[in-house]
Amino acid sequence: MTALALLLCGFLVLLILGAPIAVAMGLSAAIAVLFGTNVPLVIIGQRMLVILDSFTFLALPFFVIAGLLMEKGGITKRLVDFAALFVARITGGLGQVVIAANLAMSGASGSATADCAATGTVLIPALSRAGYSPAFAAALTAAASTLGAILPPSVLFVIYGAITNTSIGRLFLGGVIPGLIMAAYLFVATYIIAKRRGYPKPPVFTWAETWSITLHALPALLMPVIVLGGIVGGVFTPTEAGAVAAAYAFFLSLFVYREIKWPDVIPLLAQAATFTAAVMLIVSASEPFGWVLARERVTDALTAEFAAFTNHTWIFLAAVNIVLFLFGIFFEPVPLLIVMTPVLMPLLAQYHVDPVHFGVMITLNMTLGLIHPPVGLSMFIVCKIARISIWEFTREIWPFLLALILALLVITYVPQTVLFLPNLIGP
Amino acid sequence: MAEHDPEPPPGGNSFAGRFDAFCERLNRVLEVVIALLLAATVIVALAQVIFRYGLDSSLSWSEELARYLFIWVIFLGTSSATRRHHHMAVEALASIMPGVALRPLAAVVTLVSLVFFGVVLYTSIVLTENAIPQLSTALEISVAYVYVAAPIGVALTMVHLLNQLMQIAGGRSVAPHQAEIS
Numbered sequence: 001m002t003a004l005a006l007l008l009c010g011f012l013v014l015l016i017l018g019a020p021i022a023v024a025m026g027l028s029a030a031i032a033v034l035f036g037t038n039v040p041l042v043i044i045g046q047r048m049l050v051i052l053d054s055f056t057f058l059a060l061p062f063f064v065i066a067g068l069l070m071e072k073g074g075i076t077k078r079l080v081d082f083a084a085l086f087v088a089r090i091t092g093g094l095g096q097v098v099i100a101a102n103l104a105m106s107g108a109s110g111s112a113t114a115d116c117a118a119t120g121t122v123l124i125p126a127l128s129r130a131g132y133s134p135a136f137a138a139a140l141t142a143a144a145s146t147l148g149a150i151l152p153p154s155v156l157f158v159i160y161g162a163i164t165n166t167s168i169g170r171l172f173l174g175g176v177i178p179g180l181i182m183a184a185y186l187f188v189a190t191y192i193i194a195k196r197r198g199y200p201k202p203p204v205f206t207w208a209e210t211w212s213i214t215l216h217a218l219p220a221l222l223m224p225v226i227v228l229g230g231i232v233g234g235v236f237t238p239t240e241a242g243a244v245a246a247a248y249a250f251f252l253s254l255f256v257y258r259e260i261k262w263p264d265v266i267p268l269l270a271q272a273a274t275f276t277a278a279v280m281l282i283v284s285a286s287e288p289f290g291w292v293l294a295r296e297r298v299t300d301a302l303t304a305e306f307a308a309f310t311n312h313t314w315i316f317l318a319a320v321n322i323v324l325f326l327f328g329i330f331f332e333p334v335p336l337l338i339v340m341t342p343v344l345m346p347l348l349a350q351y352h353v354d355p356v357h358f359g360v361m362i363t364l365n366m367t368l369g370l371i372h373p374p375v376g377l378s379m380f381i382v383c384k385i386a387r388i389s390i391w392e393f394t395r396e397i398w399p400f401l402l403a404l405i406l407a408l409l410v411i412t413y414v415p416q417t418v419l420f421l422p423n424l425i426g427p
Numbered sequence: 428m429a430e431h432d433p434e435p436p437p438g439g440n441s442f443a444g445r446f447d448a449f450c451e452r453l454n455r456v457l458e459v460v461i462a463l464l465l466a467a468t469v470i471v472a473l474a475q476v477i478f479r480y481g482l483d484s485s486l487s488w489s490e491e492l493a494r495y496l497f498i499w500v501i502f503l504g505t506s507s508a509t510r511r512h513h514h515m516a517v518e519a520l521a522s523i524m525p526g527v528a529l530r531p532l533a534a535v536v537t538l539v540s541l542v543f544f545g546v547v548l549y550t551s552i553v554l555t556e557n558a559i560p561q562l563s564t565a566l567e568i569s570v571a572y573v574y575v576a577a578p579i580g581v582a583l584t585m586v587h588l589l590n591q592l593m594q595i596a597g598g599r600s601v602a603p604h605q606a607e608i609s
Contacts, residue, residue: 018521019536020514027543045550055490058497061465236476243472269462277504278513335515
């Protein structure tokens with residue numbers, strides 16, 4: 001028991017001090033091994049290195065590169081223009097464009113905050129100019145960007161799949177319908193707010209404009225087709241799909257749209273590598289941490305506790321959602337996913353929860369942490385772009401947050417929303 | 428050339444200032460290396476697809492090489508993430524602390540990070556030594572060539588952490604943790 005006490009106390013103290021999460025996990029594990037067990041300290045390095053030797057995790061930097069190239073290489077801009085064609089004439093037109101743009105974007109990029117920054121810089125000023133309040137524009141952008149984490153490809157699904165050995169192809173497919181449900185709810189919320197406030201409709205596009213925008217967007221639209229088609233069709237693994245997506249985005253930005261020059265490539269790759277390293281260090285440090293937990297039979301104890309607490313699946317899922325939502329107030333989705341997934345996974349079997357359904361559910365839950373106050377990365381990004389305070393943001397985000405929580409409830413209690421597609425055409 | 432630089436380095440010409448400038452240069456060079464390694468990883472993974480479908484002959488070594496390059500990217504990238512304060516952390520306490528407490532807090536966080544990376548440095552050196560006689564399955568190179576990425580990357584990380592400790596002690600800015608993508 002000393003090892004467990006050392007592990008948990010060390011972890012909490014380091015975390016509260018503000019140490020990097022990887023350091024908090026790795027160092028508390030080292031302290032537990034050194035003072036609570038007879039195992040040589042070298043186990044720390046051993047566990048940390050073994051988990052990194054993974055072809056699956058390699059999908060992470062590849063999709064990050066693809067996302068960065070899309071943002072800086074003009075691919076996002078074309079997709080946003082294209083999305084506007086479909087929804088511009090609906091009430092709250094430009095607001096609906098934000099949702100449609102994120103829908104189009106997330107089909108090729110894998111990250112909510114990357115989408116948030118990319119669409120936010122283009123659309124928040126456009127909405128403000130058209131007479132929308134900047135706070136509304138910011139809140140809507142942040143809410144819509146959560147689609148990026150759920151619609152395939154998704155960096156969070158790659159991490160979850162790699163940790164749990166769940167098929168990433170099935171997770172990607174499983175995210176499609178939930179992403180569309182979220183988009184539909186946000187659509188309705190925007191419609192109601194825009195109608196009440198009398199937000200203007202943008203001018204209608206001429207046929208010539210429509211044609212030109214579609215033509216320019218076509219190469220960009222091929223990206224999700226290649227990625228998803230390739231994985232579902234069994235042409236390549238998710239990791240290879242990531243490499244193909246990165247290469248295709250590189251080709252588009254450098255030679256077709258020509259918004260990136262050769263000297264921009266190295267800093268962009270370095271940025272992707274640095275981010276990947278920061279994530280993988282947490283993955284790596286979570287290994288010795290999990291090793292101590294397993295050695296002290298914490299997961300067994302937790303499973304027994306839960307079994308005594310309830311044998312209803314719906315209560316289990318509600319409990320998981322509430323706990324993760326509370327943790328989401330303090331944690332970013334990436335570290336939260338890495339920390340919590342191994343703890344929760346052993347519980348799935350006893351409640352007959354499908355790992356794909358569970359993965360989509362917890363990913364959506366954690367992504368909400370990005371957009372609600374007091375802290376949230378997407379919230380900070382849009383507040384900076386729109387030059388508004390957290391308080392102004394808070395007053396505008398709640399209808400969208402409610403819409404997304406409603407989507408989370410539907411996805412939690414109707415597993416078919418997730419499982420229908422992977423069961424139908426799963427790889 | 429530093430001699431012709433009209434502006435003195437941000438930290439002045441003190442040892443701490445020059446050390447900070449050295450760390451910045453070191454990191455710039457390293458980021459080019461990391462970028463090239465990552466580019467190579469993409470190319471290897473692409474080659475794997477092209478050979479399997481285009482040329483109908485699977486490469487035996489491509490996946491292993493991509494994985495090994497990835498390990499190098501991760502450990503060298505860790506030092507760069509440290510230099511740029513990109514490691515994810517919970518900032519709740521720091522955000523409610525009064526201004527005077529921020530510097531001691533940052534110093535403590537940097538110190539515990541140094542201890543952690545010290546543990547990783549020691550254990551990864553032991554593992555690298557043990558790995559020298561082991562040969563990888565596909566490329567048949569010593570696994571030590573892969574594992575040695577860990578002590579090298581971690582040692583570089585510790586150099587950046589020592590520099591940060593020096594900057595904190597010298598009263599220079601305490602940059603917050605910030606992750607850009609998530």
